Amino acid sequence: EDQVTQSPEALRLQEGESSSLNCSYTVSGLRGLFWYRQDPGKGPEFLFTLYSAGEEKEKERLKATLTKKESFLHITAPKPEDSATYLCAVQAWGAQKLVFGQGTRLTINP
């Protein structure tokens, strides 16, 4: 069964303090690994798709990386507006559905 585990559950940082969020996964053939951002009271918003180990993608202060067992979302010099819950999900080959992790709630204090 495909599984996704995210850690930590919650992370509190000071503005400018860089860190990383972890997404560990087991999947029967990875078709894609996804990162989403979710603000309180809203639906998840797409950030990145990664397809194969070694791949990296960047967007502003965020960089996502992928290995065969896990993905990291690196946040460099974060700002308060980066506060949100970050969700990781995987899609297996032959499957239409995504399997989500529980998310990491990130808080950036000014």
Next chain:
Amino acid sequence: NAGVTQTPKFRVLKTGQSMTLLCAQDMNHEYMYWYRQDPGMGLRLIHYSVGEGTTAKGEVPDGYNVSRLKKQNFLLGLESAAPSQTSVYFCASSSPTLDSILSGANVLTFGAGSRLTVL
């Protein structure tokens, strides 16, 4: 550009009552999904559809029914609501993007959610 629209946004039901959540998308997406989100559980797939007139079960389908009579609409029904169905429900739709066209990975666009409370 509306994207994915869910109605209603909030609803309170009594145990045993029935209701339907409506999801509408204006992006001509083929695939549509219903997820529920509970604290500590993440997003769990209830039912999904890969095209008009088709539906399939997800991880937690019991107590729910769905219909996709039109490509742009995906309805989620609760025939006899139970307190365990108190949750936030999200609809999503997808089609392969240019970035994912070779892999076919599904980038989901989500609605804003429908908060359902069953007393």
